[in-house]
Amino acid sequence: MEETRHMEDVQIERFSRFDRVVHWLVAITFLYLFFSGLGIYSPKFSWLLTLLGGLDFTRWLHPWTGLLFSVGVLLMFLRWSKDFLLTSDDMVWLKNVKYYIKSEEEKLPEVGKYNAGQKVFGWLVFIGCVVFLASGVLMWFPESFPISLVRLSIFLHDLAFILVGAGFIVHVYMGTVGVPGSLSGMITGKVSALWAMRHHPKWFKEVMRR
Amino acid sequence: MSTVTTEGTVGLGLKRVSASKLPDPNIKRADTLAILVDISSCIGCKGCEAACTQWHDLKPPLFKEGQDFVGYQSYPDLMPSLFMMMKFKEGETEKGLTWFITKYQCMHCGDPGCLKACPSPGAIIQYENGIVDFDHSKCIGCKFCLSGCPFDIPRYDSNNKPWKCNFCVDRVSAGLEPACVKACPTNCLHFGTKEDMLSRAKKIVDQLKRRGFEKAIIYDPPGVGGTGYIYVLPHGDKPQMYGLPKEASVSPWISLWKGPLKIFGAVVLWGTLLGAFLQLILFGPIKAGNKKED
Numbered sequence: 001m002e003e004t005r006h007m008e009d010v011q012i013e014r015f016s017r018f019d020r021v022v023h024w025l026v027a028i029t030f031l032y033l034f035f036s037g038l039g040i041y042s043p044k045f046s047w048l049l050t051l052l053g054g055l056d057f058t059r060w061l062h063p064w065t066g067l068l069f070s071v072g073v074l075l076m077f078l079r080w081s082k083d084f085l086l087t088s089d090d091m092v093w094l095k096n097v098k099y100y101i102k103s104e105e106e107k108l109p110e111v112g113k114y115n116a117g118q119k120v121f122g123w124l125v126f127i128g129c130v131v132f133l134a135s136g137v138l139m140w141f142p143e144s145f146p147i148s149l150v151r152l153s154i155f156l157h158d159l160a161f162i163l164v165g166a167g168f169i170v171h172v173y174m175g176t177v178g179v180p181g182s183l184s185g186m187i188t189g190k191v192s193a194l195w196a197m198r199h200h201p202k203w204f205k206e207v208m209r210r
Numbered sequence: 211m212s213t214v215t216t217e218g219t220v221g222l223g224l225k226r227v228s229a230s231k232l233p234d235p236n237i238k239r240a241d242t243l244a245i246l247v248d249i250s251s252c253i254g255c256k257g258c259e260a261a262c263t264q265w266h267d268l269k270p271p272l273f274k275e276g277q278d279f280v281g282y283q284s285y286p287d288l289m290p291s292l293f294m295m296m297k298f299k300e301g302e303t304e305k306g307l308t309w310f311i312t313k314y315q316c317m318h319c320g321d322p323g324c325l326k327a328c329p330s331p332g333a334i335i336q337y338e339n340g341i342v343d344f345d346h347s348k349c350i351g352c353k354f355c356l357s358g359c360p361f362d363i364p365r366y367d368s369n370n371k372p373w374k375c376n377f378c379v380d381r382v383s384a385g386l387e388p389a390c391v392k393a394c395p396t397n398c399l400h401f402g403t404k405e406d407m408l409s410r411a412k413k414i415v416d417q418l419k420r421r422g423f424e425k426a427i428i429y430d431p432p433g434v435g436g437t438g439y440i441y442v443l444p445h446g447d448k449p450q451m452y453g454l455p456k457e458a459s460v461s462p463w464i465s466l467w468k469g470p471l472k473i474f475g476a477v478v479l480w481g482t483l484l485g486a487f488l489q490l491i492l493f494g495p496i497k498a499g500n501k502k503e504d
Contacts, residue, residue, distance in 0.1 A: 008498075040350065040352060041475070042329075042472065043229035043230060043329055043331050046229070046329070049350060055348070055349075055350045056349075056350055056370075058350070059351050059352055059370075060370075100496070101493060102493050103494060103495075103496045103497070105496070139352075139353070142353045142356050143356070147357060147362065148461070150356070150357050151461050151463040151464065152463060154354065154467055155463055155466060155467050155471065158471055158475065159471065162471075162474065162475040162478050162479060163478070165479055166479055166481075166482040169479070169482045169483055169486060170482060170486060173486040177490060177495060178486065178489065178490070178495055178496060179495065180495050180496075180497055180498070181497075181498055192498065194498045195498040198497075198498040199496075
């Protein structure tokens with residue numbers, strides 16, 4: 001008990017300034033892309049376009065925001081792709097993800113700085129961004145490409161939206177309500193030692209050794 | 211752009227409106243209209259082209275020096291400020307050198323791909339009489355209508371708004387014939403109900419067959435639910451020579467992203483949201499300290 005309380009007060013750095021700026025660049029642009037895209041994707045949500053600046057304007061801003069998002073994801077890729085390589089422990093973790101959902105993390109292999117779920121989401125974003133960008137450029141300038149490719153692009157753009165969108169919902173949930181104490185990592189850059197020990201024990205030990 | 215309101219009791223009856231279930235097509239009724247283009251009696255005078263630009267107040271840029279040679283055509287392609295043009299192509303047939311002439315503009319499909327593809331409620335409308343038109347005030351400029359179109363028709367202005375033949379909806383709703391039909395000096399263009407135009411076309415085709423054009427056909431592609439412009443093609447075995455697709459149909463990709471993919475998306479996205487909520491109420495947040503304090 002004593003020790004637990006003490007560890008709650010110790011803060012350790014998880015994300016550098018650069019990490020945070022890149023994260024929020026991607027997060028904020030994606031938020032706009034997600035909701036403006038939703039308004040274009042589904043007529044039931046076309047009121048979102050009005051909310052985000054008007055029918056024409058939102059549609060106009062969407063591709064430009066997409067470019068900014070892509071730059072952010074490229075920086076993310078350069079920063080995190082190495083950290084997100086999946087190990088054999090990660091495969092075991094993914095197979096037994098039900099224990100994580102049930103809040104029984106001790107039944108899973110010890111996690112480093114990122115757990116397998118975070119890594120998979122990372123790759124979903126990297127691959128999703130490539131699909132979004134490539135298909136998005138074709139949709140932006142449909143007159144300059146074979147129309148059959150543009151039709152395929154709209155399909156791929158929608159599919160990527162559905163999959164990355166689902167991942168995004170999970171990510172936002174986990175980062176705020178689902179795993180208390182996570183959000184501060186992306187805001188102040190620091191998390192409590194207790195949080196690190198519980199969720200990322202391997203990483204915690206590494207940090208302590210230093 | 212349209213002079214006809216898309217909501218309420220005023221104006222032409224509506225058959226279909228993009229991205230919405232409105233309206234009730236049972237209230238106002240109208241016969242489906244059509245323009246018959248009888249290629250066999252076209253002399254290529256391009257009077258229809260002139261009448262079209264004149265009626266719609268269009269000023270398409272004139273042919274520039276140094277531009278690629280486009281033969282007898284006035285323009286290489288449609289433009290936002292050019293709703294229709296005559297296309298000319300030379301080809302060999304069993305009758306020797308043949309001039310394939312076509313009137314090229316929006317076909318006013320019975321089952322319009324543009325309307326199907328459009329994500330903005332009310333931006334594309336199909337009137338009860340079959341005319342397909344755009345409402346720029348509701349258009350978001352996404353250009354999906356081009357993907358939906360099997361005939362490569364809409365052209366976009368600098369604000370990304372699409373332009374195309376509107377079948378002179380203003381004239382037609384006032385009881386006049388479209389400007390191109392009005393101008394045609396050889397009776398190559400006919401205007402009336404689709405039914406009348408089809409029976410007239412059939413007679414012309416029979417005549418052509420008697421005159422030795424055995425392959426003559428009526429071009430009214432069923433893949434797009436028939437069209438508002440129907441053609442009598444003397445060389446019906448070569449529609450591509452007239453610049454018309456042999457089997458015109460709305461791309462299956464459009465039905466895919468408008469149908470199954472939408473349902474899949476709703477299930478996945480709402481399902482994920484529900485899943486996160488269930489995790490919260492069934493197992494609770496994954497806390498750092500809870501286990502130790504027990």
